Amino acid sequence: MSVVCSICGEAHVKCAAVVDPNTKKFLEFSDGAFLDGLCENCGFVVLTDPEEVQTDIGKRYREHLASEKSEPRFAYCHIVRTDNYDGCEGQYIRLDGGPVDENDDRLIASCNGIEELKAMSVPSGDRDFTLVECQGFYTQRP
Known part of the structure; x- marks a missing residue:
């Protein structure tokens, strides 16, 4: 890419x-x-390079598994809103497919695992944001 x-x-x-x-x-x-x-x-x-972002997500995911010995439930990411562009912002993305609280302004989306998270790095008209960088994974959201 x-x-x-x-x-x-x-x-x-x-x-x-x-x-x-x-x-x-x-x-x-x-x-x-x-x-x-x-x-x-x-x-x-x-600008973003989805392939590079996906590689970085995989690396950070493996580091999390090695250090925490458990699946992460959240990823903290930099995203770009495609419906209302205003640069990058930090948001959490839930990885266990659980619900997203509409009143929680720091949890933007939910997905079913790491592969769906990686797919969010490819700009799409089906979402109102693009994931441009993964900062880290968490078992519990800070």
């Missing part, structure tokens, strides 16, 4: 780079160049 817009999922995006203005020679990407950029459809947005 490639770096895409976190809202529409299209790969028609651009990001910042360091260029020598005298020679027009590309030098390097700036810090955080792949974190945000310009989407032809959506304007300035957070």
Whole structure:
């Protein structure tokens, strides 16, 4: 997969780079160049690489299993709301398929396990957010 817009999922995006203005020679990407950029459809947005996010989720999941010796029930993630874009925000996602309390403003969704969590990293019109980074897993929600 490639770096895409976190809202529409299209790969028609651009990001910042360091260029020598005298020679027009590309030098390097700036810090955080792949974190945000310009989407032809959506304007300035957070960029994401779903494959990289999924790999990171798997790594953090295995680390949690090794240290806690139990399945996690929650993931704390950075998400981008696709229905009302305002950058990234931290939210919990329930992993055991349990209910989401509409009054809980820090629990955005529920899924049935790690594979469904990974699928949330691919922008989709079926959800009002895209998971762009997993910060960690928890047996109990802090």
